[in-house]
Amino acid sequence: MTANPDGCVLVAEGLGMRFRSPEGTITLFSDVNLNIRHGEAVAVLGASGSGKSTLLGLLAGLDQPSEGRVLLDGHDLSRLGEDDRAAVRAGRVGFVFQAFHLLPGMTALENVMLPGELAGSGGVRGRAADALERVGLTGRASHYPAQLSGGEQQRVALARAFVDDPRVLFADEPTGNLDRHTGEHIIDAMFALNRDNGTTLVLVTHDPALAGRCGRIIHVEETGLREEVAA
Numbered sequence: 413m414t415a416n417p418d419g420c421v422l423v424a425e426g427l428g429m430r431f432r433s434p435e436g437t438i439t440l441f442s443d444v445n446l447n448i449r450h451g452e453a454v455a456v457l458g459a460s461g462s463g464k465s466t467l468l469g470l471l472a473g474l475d476q477p478s479e480g481r482v483l484l485d486g487h488d489l490s491r492l493g494e495d496d497r498a499a500v501r502a503g504r505v506g507f508v509f510q511a512f513h514l515l516p517g518m519t520a521l522e523n524v525m526l527p528g529e530l531a532g533s534g535g536v537r538g539r540a541a542d543a544l545e546r547v548g549l550t551g552r553a554s555h556y557p558a559q560l561s562g563g564e565q566q567r568v569a570l571a572r573a574f575v576d577d578p579r580v581l582f583a584d585e586p587t588g589n590l591d592r593h594t595g596e597h598i599i600d601a602m603f604a605l606n607r608d609n610g611t612t613l614v615l616v617t618h619d620p621a622l623a624g625r626c627g628r629i630i631h632v633e634e635t636g637l638r639e640e641v642a643a
Contacts, residue, residue, distance in 0.1 A: 421579055421612050422448040422471055426480035429466055440466055444480065444637055446630070450579065453606055453613040455623035458632035464616045465584055467632060471614060472505060472582045473497040485579055502531050506573030506581045506611075508602070510588035512565040514557040520544060520564075521553040524572045533576070543571035547601055563594035567601065574605050580612045581605075587622075599625070 427444035430437050440463040448454055458464040469475040471482055473489040481490035487500045514523045524543050528536035544553050547567040557565055566586065573581055583602060587595030603625060606613040615626060623629045631638040 419450065420447045420483075421450045421485055422446070422614070423483040424471060424480065425483075427467075427470060427477050427482065428479040429463065429470065430478040441632065441636060442479070446471075446637065448612060448614065450612055451606075451610045452628060453603065453626040454615070454628045454630060455626040456614065456616045456630045456632060457618065457620065457623045460618065462632045462634075464632045468582055468584055468614065468616050472507070472580075473501060502527070503533075503576050504579045506576070506578040508566070508569050508573050508581065508583040508586045510585040512557070512562075512569045512589075514565055514568060516557050519554050519556055520549060520560065520568045520571075523557070523568055524575050527572060527576055531576070539575050540571070543575040544568070546574070546605065547571045561594075562590050563597060566590060566594075566598050570598065570601055570605070574609065574611070577609060578611060580614065582614050582616075584616045585618070586615075 424444050424446040428442035429440045431440065444467070456464045456467060466475070470477050473482065473484055476490065481488055483489070484500060485504050489497050489500065492500065515526070518526070521540055521544060524540035525536045528539060541550070541553065544550055547570055549564060549567055549571065552560060552564060560568065581602070586602070587598055590598065599622060602613065605611065613626070617623055627641070629640045631640070
C-alpha cells in the first residue's frame with residue numbers, strides 16, 4: 413500500500429490514455445492529476461466521446477492507463493494484475509451503470525447477495541434484504557428482473573452496489589435508460605445513500621443540472637481536465 417495524499421480515497425497521478433487506430437495513435441487525455449476525498453460527490457462531465465467513461469474505468473481499476481497511476485484506498489492499481497485489482501475493489505467499490513447488469517436467472521434478493529457471496533462474506537442474505545429495504549424494494553425481493561420495471565431494476569443494481577458499504581461508488585450515466593421521473597428517484601436514492609453512508613460518489617453524466625448536485629465538477633475536454641466547485 414501507498415499513503416494517499418491528505419487521506420484521499422482516490423488519487424490519479426500523471427494519468428494518460430492512448431489508443432491505436434488505423435490513422436495512428438490517438439491520445440484521449442494525458443497528465444491527468446486528481447485527488448478525491450472520502451465522502452465527496454464528484455461529477456465527471458463531458459461531451460459524448462470525450463473520454464469521461466474511460467476516465468471512470470481507469471479510476472476504478474477496470475482498465476490500465478497508458479501512463480501514470482491510480483491509487484484506490486492506498487493501493488497502487490498500476491502495480492497489480494487484473495485479479496489483484498478485482499480483490500482490491502471487492503468490498504471497497506460499488507458500480508451502477510446505464511445498463512442494469514442484473515442476472516436474469518436470479519431474484520432481486522439473489523442479485524443483491526451476489527457480491528457478498530463471491531467475496532465469501534457472512535450474513536449476506538440479511539445485508540441484501542436491508543439494502544433492498546433502503547431502496548424501497550422489500551416487496552419485490554423474490555421477483556426476477558423480467559418482472560421488474562426499468563426503475564426497479566436500477567434500484568436493485570443500486571442496492572447491490574451499496575450492500576457491502578463500499579468506500580467508493582462509481583456511477584456511469586445511471587439514468588440513461590430511464591424516463592425522467594424514474595431517473596430522478598434513482599438519483600435521489602444515490603445521493604441519500606451517499607449522504608447517509610459517507611460513501612464517495614463519482615458520477616459520470618452529460619447533464620449539467622445533475623452534475624450541479626455534486627460538490628465538485630470535473631469537465632473532460634480536449635485540452636484536459638477543468639474543475640469547478642458546484643454552486
